[in-house]
Amino acid sequence: MTPEVTNPVLELKKLTVHYGHKRVVDDVSLTLAPGQTLGLAGESGSGKSTVAMSVLRLLPRTARVDGEILLDGHDVQTMSWGTLRAVRWASASIVFQGAMHSLNPVRRVGDQIAEPMRLHGTPGRVTELLEQVELPLEKARAYPHELSGGQRQRVMIAMALACGPRLVIADEPTTALDVVVQAQVLTVMKRLVAEQDLGLLMISHDLSVLAETCDDLAVMHRGALVERGCTREVIANPRHPHTAALTAAFPVIGDPAHRWAEPAAAPEPLLEVRDLVVDYGRTRAVDGVDLTIGQGEIVALVGQSGSGKTTLARTIMGLRKPSSGRVIFDGAAVPLKGRALKAFRRQVQLVLQDPASALNPRHKVLDAVAEGLRVHRIPGDEESLVTAAVERAELRPANLYLDSLPHELSGGQQQRVVIAGALVLQPRLLVADEPVASLDASVRGEIVALLLRLRRELGLASLIITHDLGLAWQIADRVAVMHQGKIVEQGSVEQVLLNPSHDYTRALLRAVPQV
Amino acid sequence: MRLAGRLGGAAVSLVMVAVLGFFLFRVVPGDPVVSMTRGRPTTAAMQAELRAQFGLDRPLHEQFWSYFTSLLRGDLGTSFTFRRPVAEVIAERLGPTLLLVGTATVIAVGLGLWLGVRAAWRRDSAFDRATTGVSLTLWAVPTFWLGMLLMMVTGDLFPSRGMRDTDTAPDFVSQALDVGHHLVLPSITLVAVVCAEYVLVMRSSLLEEMHAPYLVTARAKGLRDDLVRRRHAVPNAVLPAITLVFLRFGLVVAGAITTETVFSWPGLGLLFYDALTGPDYFLLQGLLVVTAGAVVVMNLLADLLHGVLDPRVKVV
Numbered sequence: 001m002t003p004e005v006t007n008p009v010l011e012l013k014k015l016t017v018h019y020g021h022k023r024v025v026d027d028v029s030l031t032l033a034p035g036q037t038l039g040l041a042g043e044s045g046s047g048k049s050t051v052a053m054s055v056l057r058l059l060p061r062t063a064r065v066d067g068e069i070l071l072d073g074h075d076v077q078t079m080s081w082g083t084l085r086a087v088r089w090a091s092a093s094i095v096f097q098g099a100m101h102s103l104n105p106v107r108r109v110g111d112q113i114a115e116p117m118r119l120h121g122t123p124g125r126v127t128e129l130l131e132q133v134e135l136p137l138e139k140a141r142a143y144p145h146e147l148s149g150g151q152r153q154r155v156m157i158a159m160a161l162a163c164g165p166r167l168v169i170a171d172e173p174t175t176a177l178d179v180v181v182q183a184q185v186l187t188v189m190k191r192l193v194a195e196q197d198l199g200l201l202m203i204s205h206d207l208s209v210l211a212e213t214c215d216d217l218a219v220m221h222r223g224a225l226v227e228r229g230c231t232r233e234v235i236a237n238p239r240h241p242h243t244a245a246l247t248a249a250f251p252v253i254g255d256p257a258h259r260w261a262e263p264a265a266a267p268e269p270l271l272e273v274r275d276l277v278v279d280y281g282r283t284r285a286v287d288g289v290d291l292t293i294g295q296g297e298i299v300a301l302v303g304q305s306g307s308g309k310t311t312l313a314r315t316i317m318g319l320r321k322p323s324s325g326r327v328i329f330d331g332a333a334v335p336l337k338g339r340a341l342k343a344f345r346r347q348v349q350l351v352l353q354d355p356a357s358a359l360n361p362r363h364k365v366l367d368a369v370a371e372g373l374r375v376h377r378i379p380g381d382e383e384s385l386v387t388a389a390v391e392r393a394e395l396r397p398a399n400l401y402l403d404s405l406p407h408e409l410s411g412g413q414q415q416r417v418v419i420a421g422a423l424v425l426q427p428r429l430l431v432a433d434e435p436v437a438s439l440d441a442s443v444r445g446e447i448v449a450l451l452l453r454l455r456r457e458l459g460l461a462s463l464i465i466t467h468d469l470g471l472a473w474q475i476a477d478r479v480a481v482m483h484q485g486k487i488v489e490q491g492s493v494e495q496v497l498l499n500p501s502h503d504y505t506r507a508l509l510r511a512v513p514q515v
Numbered sequence: 516m517r518l519a520g521r522l523g524g525a526a527v528s529l530v531m532v533a534v535l536g537f538f539l540f541r542v543v544p545g546d547p548v549v550s551m552t553r554g555r556p557t558t559a560a561m562q563a564e565l566r567a568q569f570g571l572d573r574p575l576h577e578q579f580w581s582y583f584t585s586l587l588r589g590d591l592g593t594s595f596t597f598r599r600p601v602a603e604v605i606a607e608r609l610g611p612t613l614l615l616v617g618t619a620t621v622i623a624v625g626l627g628l629w630l631g632v633r634a635a636w637r638r639d640s641a642f643d644r645a646t647t648g649v650s651l652t653l654w655a656v657p658t659f660w661l662g663m664l665l666m667m668v669t670g671d672l673f674p675s676r677g678m679r680d681t682d683t684a685p686d687f688v689s690q691a692l693d694v695g696h697h698l699v700l701p702s703i704t705l706v707a708v709v710c711a712e713y714v715l716v717m718r719s720s721l722l723e724e725m726h727a728p729y730l731v732t733a734r735a736k737g738l739r740d741d742l743v744r745r746r747h748a749v750p751n752a753v754l755p756a757i758t759l760v761f762l763r764f765g766l767v768v769a770g771a772i773t774t775e776t777v778f779s780w781p782g783l784g785l786l787f788y789d790a791l792t793g794p795d796y797f798l799l800q801g802l803l804v805v806t807a808g809a810v811v812v813m814n815l816l817a818d819l820l821h822g823v824l825d826p827r828v829k830v831v
Contacts, residue, residue, distance in 0.1 A: 053731075056735050058731055058734060058735055084737075085737040085738070085739065086737065087737070088734070088735055088736060088737035089735060089736045089737045090737065093735070093736075094732075094735050096728060096731070096732055096735075098728065101727065101728040101729060102728045102729055102731070102732045103729055103732070104729045104732075104733070104747050104750075104751070105729070105751065105826075105827060106750050106751055106754075106824070106825055106826060106827075107746075107747075107750070115736060115738075115746075116736040116737065119736065119737055119738065120737060143826040143827070145826070145827050146826075159732075
């Protein structure tokens with residue numbers, strides 16, 4: 001099907017990578033022609049990033065690499081260090097994930113973009129590169145922390161293009177960005193790849209992002225390449241069960257099969273937010289918000305980073321004092337201090353985005369879950385309460401997990417521990433800040449199902465904060481759209497996501513990459 | 516605003532030092548007049564006269580007030596033992612101390628940071644093991660013992676007492692050579708003892724940066740290993756070490772009591788030792804104010820410099 005490429009930019013022949021006895025990449029063969037865009041999909045641990053790093057021989061010394069890696073026809077494996085250094089960035093460059101950490105924090109971004117040009121003697125100017133990625137020229141003098149996530153990613157792209165490579169490898173280039181910024185960054189990348197006739201190898205766990213950007217798609221599973229073909233065909237007719245699972249895991253807005261929340265009768269209000277205003281110094285983060293969450297209702301609060309949704313959630317939880325307005329929980333105003341506040345907090349529990357950082361790495365599961373019980377001095381047998389909560393979060397049997405440390409668990413299991421820590425206090429409202437954003441596609445579905453089951457069995461209401469409209473479609477009863485501190489639109493999921501009335505909601509929906 | 520805050524904080528610390536300096540030596544047991552006149556027959560009248568002369572007969576709050584106001588004028592009182600103004604005595608000893616401890620600190624910082632970087636970059640190599648092992652051993656060794664050992668081992672190669680010989684020609688070159696000659700043993704002792712601190716701080720701080728993703732970026736760009744280290748890793752890793760270095764520069768003024776005593780180096784450290792054996796309250800008080808003040812000022816400088824070196828810290 002793929003035409004025989006005479007002069008590929010990149011050719012992997014039977015690439016196999018071992019760490020000790022562990023085989024992380026298993027007999028992968030790939031070719032990429034100039035101007036071709038190839039998406040490499042897979043979950044965490046599938047070996048896709050290892051493939052990316054092996055192209056420029058950036059793997060740690062403990063890795064054992066077999067097979068051939070031909071970059072422009074030359075085997076990277078057999079190059080001398082000098083040749084390899086000359087090839088790095090000049091023939092192939094990488095847009096790394098997490099530009100915050102992949103840029104040197106104490107050097108100006110302009111210097112960092114110029115560094116490979118000076119090193120490889122490439123003519124050109126930093127200003128031209130910044131123009132190409134649509135960044136204001138004065139940003140060259142900025143330090144990474146002074147830029148937004150999208151701007152940093154643009155800097156990474158400008159840097160990757162600095163030496164005019166024939167191949168760009170993009171490793172999860174938009175993972176930490178919200179939908180609107182993600183769409184902007186992807187547009188810039190697509191345009192530059194087309195203009196400069198580059199080969200693009202883009203790595204992501206998000207099939208919809210790859211579908212948006214790449215003509216061809218390859219899927220990796222447990223180190224092996226399980227499927228390769230034209231993007232449309234692979235997604236429409238997946239031949240490997242893992243590809244099918246990946247495509248099914250991403251919700252399609254408007255598809256009833258992806259709408260998992262069952263319709264509920266209009267509930268009694270549990271939490272009411274009335275004309276809430278929160279100021280940070282002179283900036284108004286939350287600007288006159290009205291929001292109601294019913295008993296057992298799941299409300300999705302959607303918006304871009306910086307829209308004020310996290311501040312709103314913190315204020316609802318009593319972690320921040322409102323500048324004006326009121327938060328009413330179960331008919332009474334939320335107390336601002338003392339024992340009453342503590343009692344209120346027991347009823348409203350928080351689930352954070354990244355379970356790996358939410359859990360103390362030195363606390364066993366038992367202690368992590370029991371902490372709330374100890375803080376609130378809840379009587380009863382600690383171990384049996386913890387066991388019940390852990391099993392509610394579907395870690396069964398609980399005694400297998402109680403003595404584990406977080407790093408011994410998978411991402412999905414860690415998130416279940418965080419949820420168990422909330423459940424043990426028998427809360428009535430769960431505030432979940434991007435609860436599935438850091439999880440793999442397959443695990444994501446399980447956590448969504450768990451949240452819905454908790455609502456069904458315990459009548460637990462949730463406020464889900466997310467920039468992922470697909471998640472809102474999957475799980476929520478109602479959606480509130482937040483923009484610049486204001487709720488610009490709210491209503492039932494069908495109404496807001498299928499017939500949006502506000503321009504901003506429409507813009508958000510347009511930005512969602514479609515499979 | 517932040518700068519004003521830092522300056523204010525430093526000013527408060529300095530006042531605290533002054534207050535502490537006064538009361539600390541008032542609660543120490545012993546009568547200064549008795550110790551002043553030890554070994555000499557004195558009458559009660561003479562003692563009373565001495566008391567009046569040093570203002571010791573006045574109520575505590577009056578003593579404090581006159582101490583504090585004269586401190587603001589730079590007057591640290593008069594030493595019992597030297598019978599001269601404390602400020603003058605300290606100023607005289609400041610030069611030799613700055614020379615000895617300053618030289619040793621600069622060498623120790625340079626050597627320590629360099630060794631620390633090399634050790635971390637080749638972690639668990641023979642070089643790393645040797646560096647960490649030797650510097651830790653030297654750190655654990657008592658200073659006076661090391662000093663005396665050096666004296667014995669080097670024999671007559673280097674002078675081991677004082678700062679200059681009495682019979683040296685008075686011209687500048689011979690004087691400088693003589694002082695340099697005297698400086699060798701005490702500074703080697705000091706460097707050996709304090710170097711480990713810099714080695715270990717630099718090493719652990721660089722080890723933390725070794726897995727930073729921006730180093731992978733730098734390598735992917737095609738930078739040589741030593742450029743990755745010099746341009747990217749070290750500028751980040753050196754930041755925590757800066758604070759330590761400046762705190763240490765503050766302590767330079769305090770001198771090195773044991774080293775100066777062992778080698779009879781006429782600096783502040785030896786002066787401290789002499790003042791304690793007195794005890795000479797006004798001198799101790801003055802030394803405390805001067806040395807603690809130096810630490811406060813250097814700490815302030817470290818804060819400010821950190822802001823210059825690390826763009827993420829906004830000082831001004």
